[in-house]
Amino acid sequence: MYAGLDVGSRTIKFINFDNTVRDSVVIETGVNPLRRCQELLSGRSHERLVVTGYGRHLVASALRGEVVSEIRAFAKGSRYLYSDCHTVIDIGGQDCKVIALSDEGEIQKFEMNDRCAAGTGKFLEIMANTLEIDIRELGALALSASKVVQINSLCTVFAESEVVSLIARGEEVNAIALALHEAITTRIVTMARRVGTKERIVFAGGAALNICLRQLVGQKLGANLAIPTEPQTVGALGAALLAKEFAMSNNTLQ
Amino acid sequence: MTTDNKEMWAELGIDLKPHDALLGALGPIFQEVYLSQKNRPEGMGFFDFVVGDIHGIRVQELRQHAMNGGKVVATYCVFVPEELVWAADAIPVGLCAGTQFSVPLAEEVLPRNTCALIKSSFGFKLGRICPYVQASHLIVGETTCDGKKKMFEILNQYQPVYVMEVPNKKTSLSRDLWLGEVIAFKDVIEKLTGNKITLNKLTQAIKSVNERRRALQRLYNLRKARPVPISGKDALLVTQVSFYDDVNRCITQVNALCDELEKRADSGKGVAPAKAPRILISGNPMAIPNWKLHHIVESAGAVVVCEESCTGTRFFSDLVQNEKPNTVEKALKSIAERYLQIHCACFTPNEERLDDIVRLAREYQADGVVHYNLQFCHTYANEAVQVEKLLAKEGIPLLRIETDYSDEDTGQLRTRVEAFLEMIRR
Numbered sequence: 001m002y003a004g005l006d007v008g009s010r011t012i013k014f015i016n017f018d019n020t021v022r023d024s025v026v027i028e029t030g031v032n033p034l035r036r037c038q039e040l041l042s043g044r045s046h047e048r049l050v051v052t053g054y055g056r057h058l059v060a061s062a063l064r065g066e067v068v069s070e071i072r073a074f075a076k077g078s079r080y081l082y083s084d085c086h087t088v089i090d091i092g093g094q095d096c097k098v099i100a101l102s103d104e105g106e107i108q109k110f111e112m113n114d115r116c117a118a119g120t121g122k123f124l125e126i127m128a129n130t131l132e133i134d135i136r137e138l139g140a141l142a143l144s145a146s147k148v149v150q151i152n153s154l155c156t157v158f159a160e161s162e163v164v165s166l167i168a169r170g171e172e173v174n175a176i177a178l179a180l181h182e183a184i185t186t187r188i189v190t191m192a193r194r195v196g197t198k199e200r201i202v203f204a205g206g207a208a209l210n211i212c213l214r215q216l217v218g219q220k221l222g223a224n225l226a227i228p229t230e231p232q233t234v235g236a237l238g239a240a241l242l243a244k245e246f247a248m249s250n251n252t253l254q
Numbered sequence: 255m256t257t258d259n260k261e262m263w264a265e266l267g268i269d270l271k272p273h274d275a276l277l278g279a280l281g282p283i284f285q286e287v288y289l290s291q292k293n294r295p296e297g298m299g300f301f302d303f304v305v306g307d308i309h310g311i312r313v314q315e316l317r318q319h320a321m322n323g324g325k326v327v328a329t330y331c332v333f334v335p336e337e338l339v340w341a342a343d344a345i346p347v348g349l350c351a352g353t354q355f356s357v358p359l360a361e362e363v364l365p366r367n368t369c370a371l372i373k374s375s376f377g378f379k380l381g382r383i384c385p386y387v388q389a390s391h392l393i394v395g396e397t398t399c400d401g402k403k404k405m406f407e408i409l410n411q412y413q414p415v416y417v418m419e420v421p422n423k424k425t426s427l428s429r430d431l432w433l434g435e436v437i438a439f440k441d442v443i444e445k446l447t448g449n450k451i452t453l454n455k456l457t458q459a460i461k462s463v464n465e466r467r468r469a470l471q472r473l474y475n476l477r478k479a480r481p482v483p484i485s486g487k488d489a490l491l492v493t494q495v496s497f498y499d500d501v502n503r504c505i506t507q508v509n510a511l512c513d514e515l516e517k518r519a520d521s522g523k524g525v526a527p528a529k530a531p532r533i534l535i536s537g538n539p540m541a542i543p544n545w546k547l548h549h550i551v552e553s554a555g556a557v558v559v560c561e562e563s564c565t566g567t568r569f570f571s572d573l574v575q576n577e578k579p580n581t582v583e584k585a586l587k588s589i590a591e592r593y594l595q596i597h598c599a600c601f602t603p604n605e606e607r608l609d610d611i612v613r614l615a616r617e618y619q620a621d622g623v624v625h626y627n628l629q630f631c632h633t634y635a636n637e638a639v640q641v642e643k644l645l646a647k648e649g650i651p652l653l654r655i656e657t658d659y660s661d662e663d664t665g666q667l668r669t670r671v672e673a674f675l676e677m678i679r680r
Contacts, residue, residue, distance in 0.1 A: 054665055071673035095666060107677045112670050114656060114663055 002247060003046035004239030005065065006073065007033050007055030010093030010121065011206065013236035014040050017244065024233050034059045050243040052235050054094065068242055070235050071099055071110050077238030078202040079105040082226050086198035089188060089217065089225075090234070091207030093121045096188055098195045111191045118154040119187030121207045126156055127180045130163050131173050139212035142177035151179040154187055178212070185216040192221060202226045204234040259310050262317060266388035273383045276355050277309065280543060287549045291485055293525045295518065297511030298488050301495050305542075312498060313385040319345055320389065325447045328390035330375060331398055332539075332564045332596055333420050335589050337574065338440050340459035340501065342447040347386050348497030349393075351375035352541030354659035356383060364405065369630040370658040371541060372401045379412050386498065387413070392446055394439075396420050398600040399633060416442055421594075422602055429594060436590040456585045460574045462501045467570035469508035470496065474567065476515045477559045478618050481524020482532070483515040486558020487548045488525075493565050494542040531556040531675050534615050536641070537626035537634050539564035544659060547626055547667070554672050559618040562611055563626070568596050599633035607637070608644050615650050622651040622678045624671070629658045651678045 001022065006013040008029060016023035023044065030036055033055045041049075041063065049065035052073040060067045070090070078088045079101065088099040096119050097112040117123050128135040149171050153159045159180070166176050184207075201223050207213055208231035218225045228234055263270060284305055304312065316326050325344040329336070330351065339346040356377025357370060363380060364373055378384035387393070395406035395417040406415050418435050421428035440451055473492060476483055492511065496504045518524070533556050535547065540563065548558050561567065572595045576588035597607035615623055625641055627634050638654055645652045653674040657663055 054669070057668070067672075069669050069673035069676055071669070072676045095669075106680060107673070110670075110673060110677075112666065112673075114666055 001044075001046045002240050002243035003041070003044070003049040003065075004073070004236040004241070004243060005037060005040075005049065005051045005053075005059070005063070006070070006233070006235035006239060007037065007051060007053040007059055008093050008206075008235075009054050010125075011232065012036055012040065012053075012055075013233045015233055015236040015240040016044060016046060017237070017240035021237065021240075024230060024236075026232055029055070034062055037063060046243070048243040048247045050239040050246065052239045066243070066246060068239060070095075071097060071107065071112070073235040073238035073242065074204060075099050075101055075105070075107050075238065076241050077234035077236075078204060078228075080237065080241055081228050081234065082200055082202055084200045085202045085226070087192070087195070087201040089192060089201060089203045090205040091119070091121060091184075091188060091203075091213070092205040093125075096120050096191065096205075096207075098188070098192045098197075100195050100198070109195050111195050113191075117156045118159075119184050119191075121205070123156050123159070123184060124180065124207065124210065126160060127163060127177075130160055131167075131177060133173070133177070136209075138177055139181070139210035139214075141174050142181050142212040143215070145172070145174035145178040147172070147175050149175045149179045151176075151183045154183055159183065181210075181212045181216055184213065185220055188217060189220040197221060197223070199223055200226050202228065202234075204228055204231045206232045208232075258314075262314060263309070263385055266313075266317075266385050267382055268385055268388060269382040272381055273309075276353075276383055279355060280308065283543065283545075287545045288487060288491065291487065291525070294488060295484055295511060295514050297507070297514045298491070300507045300510075301488075301491050304495050304499065305491065308542075309385045313389055315500070316345060316347070316386070316389045320391070325392070326390040327443070327446070328387060328393045330393075330402070331396045332569050333396045333398060333593055333598070334394045334418060335436055335439065335593055337456065337459040337463050337589055338436070338443050338451060340462065341451045341455040342443045342449045343455075344443060344447050344449075345500075347390065349375060349378070349384070349386055350494075350498075350542045351378065352494075352544030352659065354661075356381055357659060363408065367630050368401050368405075369399075369628045370660075371539070371628055371631075372399075372405050374541070374659060376405050376409060379409060392416055392442075394418065398598055399631070401630070420598075420600060422600060424594065424601055429590070432594055433587060433590040436586050436593075440586065451582065453579065453582050453585065456582060457577070457579060460577055460579075460585065460589070462505070464573045464577060466496060466501050466505050466508070467573055469505050469512065470570040472512045473508055473515070474560060474570075476512060476519055479519040479524070480532075480619065481522065481526060481528040481530070482557050482559055483518035483524055484511075485525045485552060486533070486535070486561075487545055487552055490540060490545065490548055490558070490561060490565065491542075493561070493569060494540070496569075497542075497565075526552075526555075526557040531621045531678055532559045532619055533557065534560045534562060534611070534618055534620035534623045535566075535626050536562035536611050536614075536623055537638070538628045538631055540626070541565065546657070546659070546661075546664075547624065547655060550664065550667050550671050551624065554668065554675055556671075556675050559620060560614050562607075562614050564596075564598070567610070567614065568598070572596070599637045604637060608640060611641060612644065612648050612650065615645075615648075620650070622653065622674060624674070625652060625654045627654065627656045629656050
């Protein structure tokens with residue numbers, strides 16, 4: 001078995017792989033990611049482990065795993081799921097990225113947000129909270145909006161005060177929710193245009209679970225997005241595939 | 255810290271409590287970033303010592319100089335012609351402005367969306383935590399960006415500031431303006447010091463500063479070796495220290511270091527494996543103690559081989575051509591010409607810098623370029639669009655980083671740098 005672990009800011013994703021995915025788990029990261037990972041791995045065996053995600057350096061040595069960046073992991077996982085994938089869009093808990101792949105699947109170029117939470121899952125989570133809506137319902141709710149309002153700010157802090165004033169103006173929650181999705185879409189599509197997109201475009205990361213984002217991003221890019229069945233675990237899958245690759249070539253991290 | 259230092263700082267009007275906190279914070283950072291490196295050249299000992307006593311011995315020298323009636327001239331930019339300062343028996347010091355520590359202080363006055371370099375430098379004065387600022391008799395600013403330009407007006411309310419006008423184009427009109435600025439600066443320095451800048455003194459200063467430039471050129475040339483005999487962090491430190499150290503001592507120390515590096519290079523000894531990715535960093539200056547990006551890049555297994563920056567090649571790649579001028583006027587002309595060859599993003603157009611990046615990437619066998627941009631520095635950020643286009647055409651991988659002095663984005667930066675290295679390693 002080859003294990004991939006993606007230690008994200010919000011959730012930890014785990015995949016065990018030999019010739020196919022044998023095990024797939026998503027749990028909350030919590031305040032002690034290392035302990036979470038240890039609990040996750042206990043009782044599961046693997047020959048080799050590759051760790052990715054924001055917390056990779058925190059846990060890798062204790063778990064005797066090798067480290068790769070999320071960008072490489074998502075590229076690998078997406079390419080495995082869709083052999084014709086040329087672009088990966090990943091929106092996770094605290095970052096978003098767009099990766100361009102060559103015909104051979106090599107990373108040609110990528111863009112990633114800097115420190116701010118604009119355009120990330122965290123942004124939606126905070127806004128869902130402000131609107132008193134379950135994050136899982138937010139996408140469907142937005143799609144049922146009967147009118148269009150505008151959120152101008154992408155900054156999480158400013159956008160939240162915009163939301164508050166829209167509420168105070170009596171705007172319907174559905175329309176506000178839609179406006180928030182539009183704002184994120186603008187951000188990610190701008191990033192995608194900078195990198196340059198080529199089909200097939202895979203949309204991965206936790207935010208790809210959101211039905212409204214899937215629709216808007218696809219519309220804005222004028223493309224049919226490929227959404228993996230488990231968009232959250234694409235990075236962990238990529239890490240597991242790299243673990244296998246390293247084992248086969250008997251290559252520690254080059 | 256010795257009692258002598260404490261007394262001196264108090265005399266200079268330093269706010270001792272935050273100043274202690276600043277030095278207290280610097281120690282562990284220097285330990286982690288520098289002293290923990292393996293395989294360092296012995297010649298770095300001098301530079302470690304200078305940083306270890308960063309507000310001590312050099313400040314004492316400046317104080318001694320002042321007590322003997324000499325003047326200290328503080329600068330922020332490589333455009334200020336230091337030859338004129340030395341020639342008037344004054345001492346120029348390049349101020350640091352590379353730490354987050356003084357940024358919150360500055361934000362009490364300056365707009366937050368100002369670049370970290372401006373905020374850091376202003377905060378040092380506002381908080382009275384930099385003995386170099388306190389020990390200087392004149393601060394010389396320049397017009398290389400609008401933020402600095404306006405900051406100098408405010409800084410002038412705290413300490414005398416003189417601003418040189420750096421033109422924004424490289425036409426003959428601009429050259430005339432700049433020559434006029436250099437001549438005017440000579441008068442300012444003569445008035446400040448009461449010393450006449452003679453041909454003899456000026457020739458001597460040109461020789462010394464050129465000699466330091468040659469020493470730094472030698473250091474950078476040695477970084478072209480594979481494996482590289484010195485880390486990027488160490489080379490950056492040498493450049494940073496040379497901004498405020500005595501020019502002749504600096505020449506000796508840099509050359510001693512180079513002698514050692516030459517032996518290393520000859521015997522194929524390096525600080526990183528020969529196959530470690532080689533990175534050229536291009537963009538904004540990194541004032542001491544800003545080692546953030548170098549530390550991230552080198553901790554990820556790559557090695558920085560060159561800086562196309564004002565704390566890099568722009569500081570020393572051009573010499574004052576006329577080393578034996580027969581009049582002061584000719585000397586000033588040659589000095590003015592030399593400084594206008596600095597390819598700063600304040601110029602339009604600035605194609606020479608684009609050419610430099612490609613040339614340096616080739617000369618240093620860089621596997622990739624990291625474009626370093628301080629947040630809110632519009633000239634470099636916008637010029638980066640052209641850098642990106644050109645490097646794509648030349649097939650040189652590029653990573654654009656926009657950041658400041660704080661540590662809050664270190665995680666994201668590591669991810670991007672590691673992904674970039676994975677990309678260029680294949």
